[in-house]
Amino acid sequence: xxxxxxxxxxxxxxxxxxxxxxxxxxxxxxxxxxxxxxxxxxxxxxxxxxxxxxxxxxxxxxxxxxxxxxxxxxxxxxxxxxxxxxxxxxxxxxxxxxxxxxxxxxxxxxxxxxxxxxxxxxxxxxxxxxxxxxxxxxxxxxxxxxxxxxxxxxxxxxxxxxxxxxxxxxxxxxxxxxxxxxxxxx
Amino acid sequence: xxxxxxxxxxxxxxxxxxxxxxxxxxxxxxxxxxxxxxxxxxxxxxxxxxxxxxxxxxxxxxxxxxxxxxxxxxxxxxxxxxxxxxxxxxxxxxxxxxxxxxxxxxxxxxxxxxxxxxxxxxxxxxxxxxxxxxxxxxxxxxxxxxxxxxxxxxxxxxxxxxxxxxxxxxxxxxxxxxxxxxxxxxxxxxxxxxxxxxxxxxxxxxxxxxxxxxxxxxxxxxxxxxxxxxxxxxxxxxxxxxxxxxxxxxxxxxxxxxxxxxxxxxxxxxxxxxxxxxxxxxxxxxxxxxxxxxxxxxxxxxxxxxxxxxxxxxxxxxxxxxxxxxxxxxxxxxxxxxxxxxxxxxxxxxxxxxxxxxxxxxxxxxxxxxxxxxxxxxxxxxxxxxxxxxxxxxxxxxxxxxxxxxxxxxxxxxxxxxxxxxxxxxxxxxxxxxxxxxxxxxxxxxxxxxxxxxxxxxxxxxxxxxxxxxxxxxxxxxxxxxxxxxxxxxxxxxxxxxxxxxxxxxxxxxxxxxxxxxxxxxxxxxxxxxxxxxxxxxxxxxxxxxxxxxxxxxxxxxxxxxxxxxxxxxxxxxxxxxxxxxxxxxxxxxxxxxxxxxxxxxxxxxxxxxxxxxxxxxxxxxxxxxxxxxxxxxxxxxxxxxxxxxxxxxxxxxxxxxxxxxxxxxxxxxxxxxxxxxxxxxxxxxxxxxxxxxxxxxxxxxxxxxxxx
Numbered sequence: 001x002x003x004x005x006x007x008x009x010x011x012x013x014x015x016x017x018x019x020x021x022x023x024x025x026x027x028x029x030x031x032x033x034x035x036x037x038x039x040x041x042x043x044x045x046x047x048x049x050x051x052x053x054x055x056x057x058x059x060x061x062x063x064x065x066x067x068x069x070x071x072x073x074x075x076x077x078x079x080x081x082x083x084x085x086x087x088x089x090x091x092x093x094x095x096x097x098x099x100x101x102x103x104x105x106x107x108x109x110x111x112x113x114x115x116x117x118x119x120x121x122x123x124x125x126x127x128x129x130x131x132x133x134x135x136x137x138x139x140x141x142x143x144x145x146x147x148x149x150x151x152x153x154x155x156x157x158x159x160x161x162x163x164x165x166x167x168x169x170x171x172x173x174x175x176x177x178x179x180x181x182x183x184x185x186x
Numbered sequence: 187x188x189x190x191x192x193x194x195x196x197x198x199x200x201x202x203x204x205x206x207x208x209x210x211x212x213x214x215x216x217x218x219x220x221x222x223x224x225x226x227x228x229x230x231x232x233x234x235x236x237x238x239x240x241x242x243x244x245x246x247x248x249x250x251x252x253x254x255x256x257x258x259x260x261x262x263x264x265x266x267x268x269x270x271x272x273x274x275x276x277x278x279x280x281x282x283x284x285x286x287x288x289x290x291x292x293x294x295x296x297x298x299x300x301x302x303x304x305x306x307x308x309x310x311x312x313x314x315x316x317x318x319x320x321x322x323x324x325x326x327x328x329x330x331x332x333x334x335x336x337x338x339x340x341x342x343x344x345x346x347x348x349x350x351x352x353x354x355x356x357x358x359x360x361x362x363x364x365x366x367x368x369x370x371x372x373x374x375x376x377x378x379x380x381x382x383x384x385x386x387x388x389x390x391x392x393x394x395x396x397x398x399x400x401x402x403x404x405x406x407x408x409x410x411x412x413x414x415x416x417x418x419x420x421x422x423x424x425x426x427x428x429x430x431x432x433x434x435x436x437x438x439x440x441x442x443x444x445x446x447x448x449x450x451x452x453x454x455x456x457x458x459x460x461x462x463x464x465x466x467x468x469x470x471x472x473x474x475x476x477x478x479x480x481x482x483x484x485x486x487x488x489x490x491x492x493x494x495x496x497x498x499x500x501x502x503x504x505x506x507x508x509x510x511x512x513x514x515x516x517x518x519x520x521x522x523x524x525x526x527x528x529x530x531x532x533x534x535x536x537x538x539x540x541x542x543x544x545x546x547x548x549x550x551x552x553x554x555x556x557x558x559x560x561x562x563x564x565x566x567x568x569x570x571x572x573x574x575x576x577x578x579x580x581x582x583x584x585x586x587x588x589x590x591x592x593x594x595x596x597x598x599x600x601x602x603x604x605x606x607x608x609x610x611x612x613x614x615x616x617x618x619x620x621x622x623x624x625x626x627x628x629x630x631x632x633x634x635x636x637x638x639x640x641x642x643x644x645x646x647x648x649x650x651x652x653x654x655x656x657x658x659x660x661x662x663x664x665x666x667x668x669x670x671x672x673x674x675x676x677x678x679x680x681x682x683x684x685x686x687x688x689x690x691x692x693x694x695x696x697x698x699x700x701x702x703x704x705x706x707x708x709x710x711x712x713x714x715x716x717x718x719x720x721x722x723x724x725x726x727x728x729x730x731x732x733x734x735x736x737x738x739x740x741x742x743x744x745x746x747x748x749x750x751x752x753x754x755x756x757x758x759x760x761x762x763x764x765x766x767x768x769x770x771x772x773x774x775x776x777x778x779x780x781x782x783x784x785x786x787x788x789x790x791x792x793x794x795x796x797x798x799x800x801x802x803x804x805x806x807x808x809x810x811x812x813x814x815x816x817x818x819x820x821x822x823x824x825x826x827x828x829x830x831x832x833x834x835x836x837x838x839x840x841x842x843x844x845x846x847x848x849x850x851x852x853x854x855x856x857x858x859x860x861x862x863x864x865x866x867x868x869x870x871x872x873x874x875x876x877x878x879x880x881x882x883x884x885x886x887x888x889x890x891x892x893x894x895x
Contacts, residue, residue, distance in 0.1 A: 055450060060265045067280045067287070067301055070418060071315070088457045106433065113433040120434075121337075124246035128434075135433045150448045158454035168259040168314075168438035170297060171266065179454050 055158065055177040063096065063172040073103035073169050082176060086157045095149055095161070099142065099172070106138035139165060199308070203252065203324035210248070210342075213378050214241050217349050220371040221356045228359070233352060240345045247338035248323065255437050256328030257314030259303065262296040285417040302418065304404050314435070318403040327403075330435045336397060337430075339390040346386060350379040400425035 061083060066076040077096045079089045112134050120127050132140075146163050154161055154174075162173035214237075222234040278289045278298045289298040292305050295312045299305065304316035306326045315329035327335045353376040360369045396406060400419035405411060420428055 062266055065300065067282050070282055071301055086454065086456065109427055109432055114431050116433065117431050121243075124242055125250055125334075133434045135436050139436055147448070155448050155450045156455045158450060160448060160450060165436060165438065166260075166440070167262070167266070169436075170259065170262075170300060173263075173266070177450050177454075 055180060058176045058178040061174040061176065063174065065170060066100075072107055074100045075164070075172050080174070083159070083174065086159055086176065087154075091153055095153070096172070098145065099164075102138060102142045102145065103169075106135045106142075199321070199324060202321040206322040207248075209378060209382075210244065213375050214345070214349065216371050217353065217375050220368045221353055221375070224356060224359075224368070225352055229355075237345075237348055237352070240341060240348060244338065244341045244345050247334045247341055250334035251320070251327065251331050251338050252323040252325050254325075254331040254334060255439065256316075256326040256332075257330045257435060258309070258311040258326075258328075258439050259295060259297070259300075259314060260439050261294075264296075267296040282417040285415055287417065302402060302405070314438075315402060316404050318407075330437070332402075333429055333432075336393055339386065339393055343387055343390045346379045346383055350376055350383065353379070397426055397429050398422050400428075 059082060061080045063075050063078075063080065066074045068074075075096050077093055077100075079092055083092060116134055142165075143163055146161050150161050158177040158179055160175040160177070162175065164170070164172050167173060218234065218237070222237065225233045274291065276291050278291070279286050280289055280301065281287070282301060287301045289301060291297075292299050292312050294305060294310065297312075299312055300314065302315045303312050305312045306316065306319050308319045309326050311326070313326045313328035315332065317327040317332055317335070319326045320335065323335070323338075325331070353372045356372050357364075357369060357376065360366065360372075363369055364373075393403075396403060399422075400416055401411065405416075419425060
């Protein structure tokens with residue numbers, strides 16, 4: 001947004017300068033015309049700038065948790081109907097499956113978690129002040145994955161995945177953006 | 187005190203924790219100062235060391251239990267909550283390892299509480315794996331800090347045992363100097379330890395049992411799994427391992443951090459629709475026909491959820507508008523079926539979409555019937571030639587306005603087409619673009635609230651015209667068609683009916699003779715007599731019945747995993763019951779078919795019972811006021827269905843649908859919904875359809891007014 005604003009400001013400045021220049025060249029009588037022309041250009045430009053801004057949110061789809069195997073963090077792979085027109089089922093499936101696998105890895109009871117627990121006990125939990133827990137490390141990995149997926153797959157299709165941790169690992173929020181280019185505001 | 191008022195400083199809640207902390211630290215300090223020096227001298231320096239370590243452990247766990255976030259869920263976003271307002275049920279069932287677990291709606295946090303989550307009234311937060319709120323640490327004990335609490339209890343017990351026993355040794359060796367300061371202090375410390383020994387040890391033992399059984403205090407105290415199976419248990423060892431060794435769960439209430447900015451810019455890539463199998467679930471009067479293409483079976487799920495999309499109120503307006511037009515043009519015979527402003531493409535989409543093989547039989551009939559019509563649908567050949575594949579956008583408006591548009595289609599294509607002009611007066615563009623837009627977004631939001639009933643309510647009156655189109659296109663190879671809206675709840679079956687109706691020149695296309703079955707061939711003579719209508723159905727009804735049952739079975743399977751939509755579907759199904767057949771929207775519903783004839787009603791009733799049985803468990807309004815309505819509602823469908831049946835039988839004979847029947851149909855379903863404003867439009871629709879049916883009695887009709895809309 002800052003970038004766009006800056007651009008806009010630059011353009012405004014530019015047109016003002018240009019109009020001043022034209023005025024100088026053509027004489028004061030033409031000031032209004034040139035100003036008007038340039039203003040309309042600016043307007044046109046601003047209009048196109050607006051188009052470049054983030055499109056409006058059309059709707060949000062929530063992928064719920066799959067509790068069939070207990071309270072482990074797992075999301076439903078059911079393909080939401082609202083995304084049918086925007087996304088292939090396989091891609092969505094793949095994303096959700098990868099997320100599920102990552103969360104399973106985060107919650108895995110294994111050697112690493114034992115060690116971490118013992119270390120924490122021994123140091124009277126002061127270790128948490130310096131070290132990142134295993135879960136937090138995987139969460140960072142998940143955040144990177146989601147960012148990557150958004151950039152590569154979802155944003156080009158007018159969708160945006162929200163990291164479920166922001167929703168308390170209850171839902172995966174998929175924001176559907178309005179598609180103004182096709183005109184049927186889907 | 188409400189959250190919005192801010193958290194007032196309540197000193198009283200800090201009393202237990204202060205007391206506990208004071209006692210713990212104070213007593214132990216006294217022990218170390220007065221008792222330990224002698225013990226060090228006499229026994230060994232290991233004594234204070236050991237006690238020191240244990241005390242450190244106790245303190246650490248106490249601090250962690252006190253200050254650690256137990257697993258608080260942040261409040262849900264408004265957007266997430268949008269669909270779950272008063273219309274949604276209080277409970278949602280979810281199956282965990284084969285056991286049904288109930289998720290309750292949290293009115294404060296605005297989401298359905300995950301399993302094992304509970305809302306703490308003291309902290310005013312929903313806590314994950316809520317154990318209890320401990321006043322001694324002034325914190326909830328939940329998933330994240332249960333381990334520390336348990337270890338605190340264990341270590342405190344050990345510490346108390348140690349302090350008491352070393353104190354006893356000291357006192358026993360200083361029996362002669364009982365009046366001495368050290369002895370008195372030691373006695374006091376022993377007294378405190380002894381006093382709290384029983385409660386602390388008791389609590390420790392209690393939690394040891396809980397950990398072994400894999401239960402939380404909340405579950406134990408509320409008796410959730412009393413006599414039942416605990417789906418969360420992993421076996422004794424597994425449970426202990428889970429409590430002590432699982433990784434530390436993350437915090438959900440995070441500090442706002444800058445999210446990576448992802449640039450989203452149109453134009454957007456769209457999936458290639460021609461490759462995908464587009465499946466549309468077409469629901470008819472209780473007949474759920476799922477057109478399933480072999481390739482994308484998965485889309486059925488999508489369809490399921492789509493089916494639950496209710497029609498939007500704006501559609502109702504249009505419907506009314508069209509309806510009024512239609513009624514005004516009543517009396518004119520016009521067999522021209524072309525919808526004035528719909529492009530062939532749209533029709534094509536709408537109707538071809540969901541032709542499942544099983545529906546083909548019926549469709550065929552419809553097609554045939556169509557052919558038989560005296561005045562051919564001039565536009566049909568055009569449709570036939572229309573390209574099979576359409577972009578999604580082209581059909582949307584039709585789909586959207588789905589219940590309404592389809593109806594409007596029918597209205598427009600109604601036999602009385604004098605109105606052609608009138609109908610055409612409706613700006614196609616507005617129908618096309620605006621409704622779509624307006625309808626689409628809200629629709630997606632309302633998807634979850636299965637006001638399926640509304641949809642189906644609107645559907646019934648849908649269009650004979652659409653049916654015609656449908657039939658018309660039948661000849662064309664069906665293609666997968668995906669419509670987000672399940673608009674077509676207007677199942678093509680109805681279409682065939684409508685078709686027939688049109689042929690027979692019924693005057694109120696609004697109410698297609700549902701039970702009539704699609705026996706278009708019979709209608710070519712345009713006979714209004716209901717008797718003919720009855721004759722038609724037998725074979726067709728049987729096939730419809732079969733199909734419905736199959737789909738029902740299929741739906742039931744899918745329903746199991748489904749939480750949200752499932753409940754909503756059932757919910758709407760219940761309401762639908764009040765209205766009778768039409769609402770196919772609820773897939774879990776039994777054969778709602780046009781149960782006109784004998785075999786259907788019992789089946790209908792039976793399925794309805796199933797629906798009630800399943801749905802009632804989960805059903806319950808979130809607003810407590812309506813809680814009772816749930817039970818009422820549960821009962822309502824039964825009465826409505828019976829009345830429905832009677833209506834069916836009566837309509838066979840009488841050609842008028844007594845308005846009186848409307849009352850019983852509507853009232854039961856209506857009660858609980860009174861607070862739900864959103865439902866009113868559909869109710870009005872129904873009323874209109876009823877009215878139209880009634881009006882129809884004046885003119886020769888094709889079939890009995892059996893359309894319950």
